[in-house]
Amino acid sequence: xxxxxxxxxxxxxxxxxxxxxxxxxxxxxxxxxxxxxxxxxxxxxxxxxxxxxxxxxxxxxxxxxxxxxxxxxxxxxxxxxxxxxxxxxxxxxxxxxxxxxxxxxxxxxxxxxxxxxxxxxxxxxxxxxxxxxxxxxxxxxxxxxxxxxxxxxxxxxxxxxxxxxxxxxxxxxxxxxxxxxxxxxxxxxxxxxx
Numbered sequence: 001x002x003x004x005x006x007x008x009x010x011x012x013x014x015x016x017x018x019x020x021x022x023x024x025x026x027x028x029x030x031x032x033x034x035x036x037x038x039x040x041x042x043x044x045x046x047x048x049x050x051x052x053x054x055x056x057x058x059x060x061x062x063x064x065x066x067x068x069x070x071x072x073x074x075x076x077x078x079x080x081x082x083x084x085x086x087x088x089x090x091x092x093x094x095x096x097x098x099x100x101x102x103x104x105x106x107x108x109x110x111x112x113x114x115x116x117x118x119x120x121x122x123x124x125x126x127x128x129x130x131x132x133x134x135x136x137x138x139x140x141x142x143x144x145x146x147x148x149x150x151x152x153x154x155x156x157x158x159x160x161x162x163x164x165x166x167x168x169x170x171x172x173x174x175x176x177x178x179x180x181x182x183x184x185x186x187x188x189x190x191x192x193x194x
Contacts, residue, residue, distance in 0.1 A: 007036035023075030030077065042086055061108055068100040069093060080157070084144045091127055091137075099124075139165055139172070146178050155182055 003009075014029030035044045048066050055062035069078045072093075082093035089097065105111065131138040142161045149157035158178055165175035 005036055007033045007038070009033075010036060018077065023077055027070070027076045061104055061110070063101050063104045065097050065100055068096060072096045080145060080149075084141045085148045088144070090141055091130060095124060095127070135168060139169065143174050143178075146175070150178070158182055 010029045010033035014026045014033060017023075017026035017029055031045060034042050035046070043066070048064070052062055052064075054060070069082055070076045072082065073079065074081055082089060082096070084090045142165050146158045146161035146165075149155075149161065159182060162175040162178040162182075165172050166179075169175070
């Protein structure tokens with residue numbers, strides 16, 4: 001009632017709503033928090049509205065990636081399942097984005113007439129195989145997620161990601177620093193060597 005323009009208030013409301021299982025309310029609160037954030041990590045809602053308006057004005061193809069990511073997310077809460085950190089999509093999200101763009105191009109007969117597209121030629125990569133082929137990719141993605149969780153004050157998430165890294169690389173110094181600092185009174189933020 002005093003000030004409904006505080007981003008952190010809406011973020012904390014979203015966390016409460018999420019914990020209560022009220023996911024659609026949580027999604028609205030998180031979106032409001034992102035839109036109010038003076039240093040936004042993600043794209044404010046207005047950015048997508050501007051892109052949509054410009055595409056309509058100039059006759060350009062607009063692919064609503066934000067809506068597609070919402071549909072692909074658990075309960076419509078775009079987060080850890082699609083992003084490595086607040087700004088960077090993970091492999092799964094890149095695959096979702098690529099599929100949305102490809103479907104839009106095909107629907108509009110681009111770059112060749114749609115009937116000339118040969119479905120079945122392209123096979124989506126198996127994400128587990130991609131991670132297996134490059135263990136460093138998975139490690140970095142987990143450490144970025146751990147840092148994001150730390151900043152969002154989600155210690156259980158920090159612990160889970162750090163422990164997952166240590167399961168593969170028991171001597172990883174960054175993952176060990178996360179766990180060490182979580183166990184300290186006051187939970188100081190970890191110092192990074194990389």
